[in-house]
Amino acid sequence: MKNSHRNILKGSLMGAFIAALSISLCAQEIPFMRNRIVSPELKPDRTVTFRIFAPSANEIKVSGNWMSGFGTSESLVKNDTGLWTLTVGPLDPEIYTYSFNVDGIQILDPANSQIVRDGTRHQGVVFVPGEASSLYAVQNVPHGTLSKVWYDSPTLDLKRRMYVYTPPEYDNGKGKFPVFYLLHGGGGDEDAWSTLGRACQIMDNLIAQGKARHMIVVMTNGNPGDAASPYEAPPKAEGSGNEGVFGMASGQFEKSLVKDVIPYIEGHYRTLSGRENRAVSGLSMGGMQTMNLAFDYTETFDYFGVMSMGITSSDQMGRDWFPDVDNRVKNLASKGYKLYWIGCGSDDFLHEAALNLKAKMEENNLKFTYRESSGGHTWTNWRIYLSEFAPLLFK
Amino acid sequence: MKNSHRNILKGSLMGAFIAALSISLCAQEIPFMRNRIVSPELKPDRTVTFRIFAPSANEIKVSGNWMSGFGTSESLVKNDTGLWTLTVGPLDPEIYTYSFNVDGIQILDPANSQIVRDGTRHQGVVFVPGEASSLYAVQNVPHGTLSKVWYDSPTLDLKRRMYVYTPPEYDNGKGKFPVFYLLHGGGGDEDAWSTLGRACQIMDNLIAQGKARHMIVVMTNGNPGDAASPYEAPPKAEGSGNEGVFGMASGQFEKSLVKDVIPYIEGHYRTLSGRENRAVSGLSMGGMQTMNLAFDYTETFDYFGVMSMGITSSDQMGRDWFPDVDNRVKNLASKGYKLYWIGCGSDDFLHEAALNLKAKMEENNLKFTYRESSGGHTWTNWRIYLSEFAPLLFK
Numbered sequence: 001m002k003n004s005h006r007n008i009l010k011g012s013l014m015g016a017f018i019a020a021l022s023i024s025l026c027a028q029e030i031p032f033m034r035n036r037i038v039s040p041e042l043k044p045d046r047t048v049t050f051r052i053f054a055p056s057a058n059e060i061k062v063s064g065n066w067m068s069g070f071g072t073s074e075s076l077v078k079n080d081t082g083l084w085t086l087t088v089g090p091l092d093p094e095i096y097t098y099s100f101n102v103d104g105i106q107i108l109d110p111a112n113s114q115i116v117r118d119g120t121r122h123q124g125v126v127f128v129p130g131e132a133s134s135l136y137a138v139q140n141v142p143h144g145t146l147s148k149v150w151y152d153s154p155t156l157d158l159k160r161r162m163y164v165y166t167p168p169e170y171d172n173g174k175g176k177f178p179v180f181y182l183l184h185g186g187g188g189d190e191d192a193w194s195t196l197g198r199a200c201q202i203m204d205n206l207i208a209q210g211k212a213r214h215m216i217v218v219m220t221n222g223n224p225g226d227a228a229s230p231y232e233a234p235p236k237a238e239g240s241g242n243e244g245v246f247g248m249a250s251g252q253f254e255k256s257l258v259k260d261v262i263p264y265i266e267g268h269y270r271t272l273s274g275r276e277n278r279a280v281s282g283l284s285m286g287g288m289q290t291m292n293l294a295f296d297y298t299e300t301f302d303y304f305g306v307m308s309m310g311i312t313s314s315d316q317m318g319r320d321w322f323p324d325v326d327n328r329v330k331n332l333a334s335k336g337y338k339l340y341w342i343g344c345g346s347d348d349f350l351h352e353a354a355l356n357l358k359a360k361m362e363e364n365n366l367k368f369t370y371r372e373s374s375g376g377h378t379w380t381n382w383r384i385y386l387s388e389f390a391p392l393l394f395k
Numbered sequence: 396m397k398n399s400h401r402n403i404l405k406g407s408l409m410g411a412f413i414a415a416l417s418i419s420l421c422a423q424e425i426p427f428m429r430n431r432i433v434s435p436e437l438k439p440d441r442t443v444t445f446r447i448f449a450p451s452a453n454e455i456k457v458s459g460n461w462m463s464g465f466g467t468s469e470s471l472v473k474n475d476t477g478l479w480t481l482t483v484g485p486l487d488p489e490i491y492t493y494s495f496n497v498d499g500i501q502i503l504d505p506a507n508s509q510i511v512r513d514g515t516r517h518q519g520v521v522f523v524p525g526e527a528s529s530l531y532a533v534q535n536v537p538h539g540t541l542s543k544v545w546y547d548s549p550t551l552d553l554k555r556r557m558y559v560y561t562p563p564e565y566d567n568g569k570g571k572f573p574v575f576y577l578l579h580g581g582g583g584d585e586d587a588w589s590t591l592g593r594a595c596q597i598m599d600n601l602i603a604q605g606k607a608r609h610m611i612v613v614m615t616n617g618n619p620g621d622a623a624s625p626y627e628a629p630p631k632a633e634g635s636g637n638e639g640v641f642g643m644a645s646g647q648f649e650k651s652l653v654k655d656v657i658p659y660i661e662g663h664y665r666t667l668s669g670r671e672n673r674a675v676s677g678l679s680m681g682g683m684q685t686m687n688l689a690f691d692y693t694e695t696f697d698y699f700g701v702m703s704m705g706i707t708s709s710d711q712m713g714r715d716w717f718p719d720v721d722n723r724v725k726n727l728a729s730k731g732y733k734l735y736w737i738g739c740g741s742d743d744f745l746h747e748a749a750l751n752l753k754a755k756m757e758e759n760n761l762k763f764t765y766r767e768s769s770g771g772h773t774w775t776n777w778r779i780y781l782s783e784f785a786p787l788l789f790k
Contacts, residue, residue, distance in 0.1 A: 056453065056498040103451040107502040113515035114626050120508040122517075125626075138629045143554070147542035159538070171663070231509050231520075234533045268566070 037083075039111035040126045046090035048126055050100075052110065055082025057102050064098030064126070065378070066091050073101060093130025094380060095198070097123035116195055119187040120230075134205070135387050136198040141208035142168035146200050148232075151264040155256035160221060161228035162190050162261065165200055166269070167207055167214035176272045178394040179216045179265055181257060181301075182386070183282025183289050185308075186248060189229040190221040193386075196379045202386055211391045218265055222286055224252040248285050249321060254292045258300050276338070279393045281305025283382045284350070288321065291357070295328035298335035305341045305389040308377050310353030311360055329364050339392055340368040343385040347376040432478075434506040435493075435521050441485035443521055445495075447505065450477025452497050459493030459521070460773070461486050468496060488525025489775060490593070492518035511590055514582040515625075529600070530782050531593040536603035537563035541595050543627075546659040550651035555616060556623035557585050557656065560595055561664070562602055562609035571667045573789040574611045574660055576652060576696075577781070578677025578684050580703075581643060584624040585616040588781075591774045597781055606786045613660055617681055619647040643680050644716060649687045653695050671733070674788045676700025678777045679745070683716065686752070690723035693730035700736045700784040703772050705748030706755055724759050734787055735763040738780040742771040 039051040050062050061073035066088070076084035097116060100107050108115060112124040129137060144167045153160045170177060182199060184192040193199040199217060206212035227233040257280075266273055278301045282290045287309025294304045314320045322328070340361065344354035354370075361368045371388065375381050434446040445457050456468040461483070471479035492511060495502050503510055507519040524532060539562045548555045565572060577594060579587040588594040594612060601607035622628040652675075661668055673696045677685045682704025689699045709715045717723075735756065739749035749765075756763045766783065770776050 052500070054498070054500050057500070058451065102497070102500060102502075103449070105447070105449050105452070105497060105502070106505055107497075107500070108517070110501055113512070113517070115517060117508070122503070122508070122510060138623075138627055140554070140629045143545040143556075145542050145544050147540050149540050150538040159535070161538075173663070228533075232533055234535045268568070 037111045039109050040124070042126065042128065046093070046128055046130070047087050048089050048091060048128070049085060049087045050076060050098075050109065052076065052084050052100060052102075053082055054078075054084055054102060057084070059101075059103055060084045061101045062086060062088075062098055063101065064088075064096050065380070066094070066096050076100075089128075091126075091128045093128050093133040095133060095136055095383075096126045096128065098126065099123055117191065118196060135202050136383060137205075138201055139205055139208070141204055143204050144168055144200060144207075145171065146194060151260065153256050153260040155259050156224050156252060158227045159234075160226075160256075160260075161232065162221065163194055163219040164265070164269070165194070165203060165217040165219070167203065167216065169214040170216070170270070174270075175214075176270045177214055177216050178272050178277035178279070179218060179262075179269075180303075180390065180393060181218045181220065181261070181278070181280040183220065183222050183280070183286025185282070185284030185286055188285075189223065189226065190219055191229050193219045197386065198383055199386060202383065203390065206387065206390055213394050215390075215394060216265070216269055216271065218261065220253075220257065220261055222253050222282070222289060223248070224250060224256065248288065251292060251296075254289050254296065257289075257293065258297050262300070275300055275302045277302075277394060279303030279305070279339075281307060281341070281386075281389055282309075283307040283385075284309055284377065291322070294332055294337070294340065295322075295325075296331070298332050298337065302338040303341075303393050304337065304339065305343070305385070306354075306357065307343045307382055307385045308345065308348050308350055308354070310342070310344065310350060310355065310357035312350065312353040313356070316352075325360070329360060329366070333364055333366055340366065341371065341389055341392065342368060343371040343373065343381070343389070345373050345375040345377065345381050347374070348381075349377060432506045434504050435519070437521065437523065441488070441523055441525070442482050443484050443486060443523070444480060444482045445471060445493075445504065447471065447479050447495060447497075448477055449473075449479055449497060452479070454496075454498055455479045456496045457481060457483075457493055458496065459483075459491050460775070461489070461491050471495075484523075486521075486523045488523050488528040490528060490531055490778075491521045491523065493521065494518055512586065513591060530597050531778060532600075533596055534600055534603070536599055538599050539563055539595060539602075540566065541589055546655065548651050548655040550654050551619050551647060553622045554629075555621075555651075555655075556627065557616060558589055558614040559660070559664070560589070560598060560612040560614070562598065562611065564609040565611070565665070569665075571665045572609055572611050573667050573672035573674070574613060574657075574664075575698075575785065575788060576613045576615065576656070576673070576675040578615065578617050578675065578681030580677070580679030580681055583680075584618065584621065585614055586624050588614045592781065593778055594781060597778065598785065601782065601785055608789050610785075610789060611660070611664055611666065613656065615648075615652065615656055617648050617677070617684060618643070619645060619651065643683065646687060646691075649684055649692065652684075652688065653692050657695070670695055670697045672697075672789060674698035674700070674734075676702060676736070676781075676784055677704075678702040678780075679704055679772065686717070689727055689732070689735065690717075690720075691726070693727050693732065697733040698736075698788050699732060699734065700738070700780070701749075701752065702738045702777055702780045702784075703740065703743050703745055703749070705737070705739065705745060705750065705752035707745065707748040708751070711747075720755070724755060724761070728759055728761055735761065736766065736784055736787065737763060738766040738768065738776070738784070740768050740770040740772065740776050742769070743776075744772060 037051050041049040060076040063073040076086040078084050109124045114125040115122045116125050144165050147164045149164050150161050182193050280290050280301050287306045290306050312321050358370050432446050436444040455471040458468040471481040473479045504519040509520040510517045511520050539560050542559045544559050545556050577588050675685050675696050682701045685701050707716050753765050768776050
């Protein structure tokens with residue numbers, strides 16, 4: 001709220017409507033003004049100041065993903081009024097997430113209302129604008145539509161939910177479009193790409209810049225035992241199997257994508273059909289699913305994007321996650337494709353697996369694009385990979 | 396994660412994929428297990444136990460909207476390990492929101508990953524199932540589709556976003572449907588009804604029970620200066636006016652609904668046209684907008700639902716928010732309508748305003764339905780009103 005408006009609050013309907021902000025602290029919401037602590041405060045020089053009012057705390061730290069190394073944090077400093085402050089940066093343009101630790105308890109910044117869910121956790125968000133993050137911002141360009149759609153999956157015996165992005169031109173009511181299936185990682189769900197991954201903003205902006213074609217993007221739930229994200233799924237029977245990440249090696253998700261999702265999409269949307277109009281990409285667990293789809297359903301897609309995944313070693317991973325890989329690579333080779341893209345960070349704990357995949361492709365004289373970025377197993381990288389992979393599709 | 400699965404974590408790909416939960420505490424996510432504190436824990440007798448591990452805290456309280464009175468809270472009790480606990484209830488079936496206060500800092504329950512945004516604040520959620528809250532749960536029934544749609548508003552000179560719910564039958568690809576425009580309150584935005592208001596679940600369930608017709612529900616952003624909710628709007632020029640709740644009395648939102656939103660919806664969806672196929676309802680500020688639409692655009696709708704609003708007094712509200720009301724009531728009377736529904740809680744701070752509206756309707760021999768509930772200006776009431784109003788539409 002702007003200072004210039006404060007003077008009209010008192011005794012006016014504003015007070016009543018501020019009540020209608022319905023701060024649910026009590027059975028009835030009544031007018032309530034809190035201290036207007038600004039945190040995070042982003043300055044034009046891209047420094048960021050964090051603040052929290054906590055007179056009785058002994059130690060407050062911030063942990064954010066601009067820091068390097070696991071468990072790294074920086075301490076805030078308390079002044080004599082009980083306000084704790086820390087300025088960091090300047091930070092490179094990017095979307096950062098962070099939390100505070102107050103005397104041992106990890107909390108969200110109480111003054112930051114912009115947060116994001118990552119698996120079962122929430123983090124505060126700091127968006128540092130600039131050229132490198134401009135694709136992730138909502139710009140004044142035509143926007144696609146994002147829909148939460150329920151469909152029937154006979155393969156998994158579930159009604160399931162997915163997100164469908166239709167590009168700006170789809171809204172014209174005519175024309176047919178190619179389809180890009182975009183898969184999340186372990187611990188995630190169908191919400192991940194449109195929130196953490198900024199997929200809608202990236203697609204809107206790439207399309208507006210003429211860098212990517214107008215395409216439909218389908219973001220499914222890759223956990224074969226789940227109907228939907230945890231808070232929007234109907235109750236499920238205990239012991240129904242394939243729960244969460246534990247079903248990821250069953251191959252059932254991959255089968256359901258081909259047998260259930262694609263027919264639904266092509267039956268309900270104005271799509272171009274044929275493998276030349278279908279792409280699939282995923283990160284981590286979704287990268288494994290993309291590899292499996294390339295091996296076992298090669299004829300369904302012409303474009304594959306494997307992010308932060310590869311042929312893992314039994315030593316590292318406790319079992320062989322790609323059994324019979326040599327025969328399956330031969331299937332891929334015999335059926336051909338237009339693009340097989342592999343992206344991995346040099347610090348990713350699966351970097352060696354990505355190199356194994358690269359070697360396997362070379363050994364079989366299979367064409368591929370290998371993109372090695374800096375950094376590790378992070379959304380920073382996955383947003384970059386999406387930004388680079390989507391422009392290569394359907395051309 | 397289930398205990399029975401813990402033994403397979405060590406050294407397996409599971410460890411790697413748990414990393415892919417991508418807890419963004421650090422530049423690279425690595426395997427990380429936290430204490431599995433369960434909070435809130437809901438027991439079959441509908442008692443709820445809150446827990447937080449905070450060895451160095453001095454006082455921890457919980458505030459939740461099952462408590463009566465503003466600022467009410469209850470203290471948790473610390474044991475010798477530093478775990479704080481409180482059991483409340485049994486609670487009536489309902490969706491509750493709450494937060495903790497740790498030594499003066501308001502925080503979310505760190506163990507509860509289900510949270511909801513209310514204006515600029517987030518709260519933890521406790522869903523107590525039972526008959527009274529069954530309409531709010533995701534049930535195993537056919538689900539509609541919820542879409543985030545951008546449209547052009549020449550009236551407000553903005554590209555704006557809204558949510559469109561299409562009912563399960565819409566997915567069949569044939570048939571035309573009536574449209575219900577559902578408006579949020581001050582401080583809210585287009586997200587409010589589908590999150591706090593559980594509008595999709597309520598509509599899915601009412602339709603599945605045969606209590607409501609298959610209808611399209613359009614949830615707009617009622618703040619005429621805003622393109623979209625704060626975190627999904629493009630940057631806006633400073634001083635562009637009509638910001639937030641301050642534009643609510645301009646009449647511009649009401650005009651844009653009629654001139655921009657309705658033509659977009661009827662041009663892009665399979666809709667039944669004519670006033671007999673249009674309804675509008677809103678809470679608080681949205682109730683004021685509904686009253687204005689009934690006064691000034693009577694011929695556009697046949698069904699009006701005013702929730703927690705009425706003819707406010709200048710004494711209470713600092714100004715006359717319904718100028719020229721007598722002439723405008725005459726316009727309503729001359730053009731007629733099928734339903735004018737007023738819902739208000741007996742403890743609502745706008746209860747007297749609702750009674751004023753009731754009196755004005757009686758004075759003019761206008762038919763209406765008046766529903767007085769217990770409680771106040773709360774989402775508990777607004778969910779109930781939606782559950783009762785939607786079944787009355789288009790019949």
